[in-house]
Amino acid sequence: MLKKNSKIFLAGHGGLVGSAILRQLKKKGFKNIIFATRSKLDLTNQQKVTNFLKKNRPKFIIIAAAKVGGIYSNNKYKGEFIYENLMIQSNLIHSAYLSGVKNIIFLGSSCVYPRLCKQPIKESYLLQGDLEKTNDAYAIAKIAGIKMCESYNNQYGTNYKCLMPTNTFGPNDNYHELNSHFFPALIRKIHKVKTQNKKNLSLWGNGLAKREIIYVDDIARACIFFMNKKIKESVINIGTGKDYTIKDYAKLILKIIIPNKKIKIIYDLSKPNGTPRKVLDVSLAKRYGWKSKTNLKDAILKTYKSYLNSK
Numbered sequence: 001m002l003k004k005n006s007k008i009f010l011a012g013h014g015g016l017v018g019s020a021i022l023r024q025l026k027k028k029g030f031k032n033i034i035f036a037t038r039s040k041l042d043l044t045n046q047q048k049v050t051n052f053l054k055k056n057r058p059k060f061i062i063i064a065a066a067k068v069g070g071i072y073s074n075n076k077y078k079g080e081f082i083y084e085n086l087m088i089q090s091n092l093i094h095s096a097y098l099s100g101v102k103n104i105i106f107l108g109s110s111c112v113y114p115r116l117c118k119q120p121i122k123e124s125y126l127l128q129g130d131l132e133k134t135n136d137a138y139a140i141a142k143i144a145g146i147k148m149c150e151s152y153n154n155q156y157g158t159n160y161k162c163l164m165p166t167n168t169f170g171p172n173d174n175y176h177e178l179n180s181h182f183f184p185a186l187i188r189k190i191h192k193v194k195t196q197n198k199k200n201l202s203l204w205g206n207g208l209a210k211r212e213i214i215y216v217d218d219i220a221r222a223c224i225f226f227m228n229k230k231i232k233e234s235v236i237n238i239g240t241g242k243d244y245t246i247k248d249y250a251k252l253i254l255k256i257i258i259p260n261k262k263i264k265i266i267y268d269l270s271k272p273n274g275t276p277r278k279v280l281d282v283s284l285a286k287r288y289g290w291k292s293k294t295n296l297k298d299a300i301l302k303t304y305k306s307y308l309n310s311k
């Protein structure tokens with residue numbers, strides 16, 4: 001049972017998801033949170049991870065550390081993506097087991113489901129079809145992490161759970177020109193339209209592809225909720241269960257960032273649309289009593305403010 005003084009090791013506390021989990025744990029009054037920067041504890045180093053866990057003996061571990069990126073970097077740096085993710089998660093999961101840690105939350109991702117999945121995507125669709133080629137190295141590593149959690153639960157009776165978040169956004173996101181995900185990239189582009197006083201916003205494809213997004217504080221709440229929940233499944237989708245077109249998101253962000261000016265959206269039809277629809281079936285999480293609660297408009301506003309502060 002999770003208590004306010006339970007020792008929790010949060011791996012990846014400086015990232016988009018990790019920093020939101022840290023904020024949420026502190027807000028909820030958890031007092032015994034441990035974390036380490038990469039320079040102190042490189043999670044790809046097995047010996048260091050084992051020593052750290054044996055010395056600190058946390059009761060719970062949240063794995064929000066990973067090598068993460070958008071299509072471009074996933075496709076270009078496949079070697080780094082597969083190696084670093086396999087090492088980080090294997091070191092943490094195996095050393096956790098050796099150190100007697102019974103409870104882990106491991107973050108998977110909706111993008112490890114098959115490319116042409118039936119929609120909405122149920123947990124049972126994992127490994128039921130071919131993966132998206134551009135991120136298959138990342139996906140294979142993540143799937144190995146999921147299977148590792150399941151296998152340890154099976155053989156050793158541990159309680160290792162994998163949450164599968166949909167596209168996530170919020171403070172501390174990555175807005176890099178080449179490495180960012182679609183939603184922070186949209187915020188960056190629209191901010192550029194504003195600061196350069198442009199009249200048009202150019203988008204890839206016809207804008208009709210549908211995507212689901214979730215605010216990072218909802219993911220953080222889900223981690224704490226499921227850390228404290230006895231459940232029999234080890235894979236749980238975390239999303240809003242609602243999807244909107246890229247065009248809808250662009251219009252909403254335009255309204256928030258450039259409220260008093262009419263900006264024309266130009267669709268670059270020479271560029272791909274991507275998968276027509278990607279949305280998670282979140283009925284399992286709902287059955288356990290969890291659902292997302294953040295208002296999209298408020299979340300975008302908070303995210304944009306933090307983007308401006310980080311510049």
Ligand SMILES: NC(=O)c1ccc[n+]([C@@H]2O[C@H](COP(=O)([O-])OP(=O)(O)OC[C@H]3O[C@@H](n4cnc5c(N)ncnc54)[C@H](OP(=O)(O)O)[C@@H]3O)[C@@H](O)[C@H]2O)c1
Pocket residue numbers: 011012013014015016017018037038041042043044063064065066067068084088107108109110164165166167168169172181
């Ligand atoms: N972002 C999304 O849309 C999304 C959606 C679904 C699932 N997820 C999952 O959520 C998790 C976190 O993603 P994120 O978006 O928060 O990523 P992120 O912002 O890139 O954060 C990753 C964190 O991991 C740390 N890290 C990476 N390699 C490390 C190493 N070798 N040793 C120590 N620390 C290391 C990074 O530390 P540094 O600060 O030193 O780099 C950073 O704090 C991932 O498992 C991802 O698959 C994310």
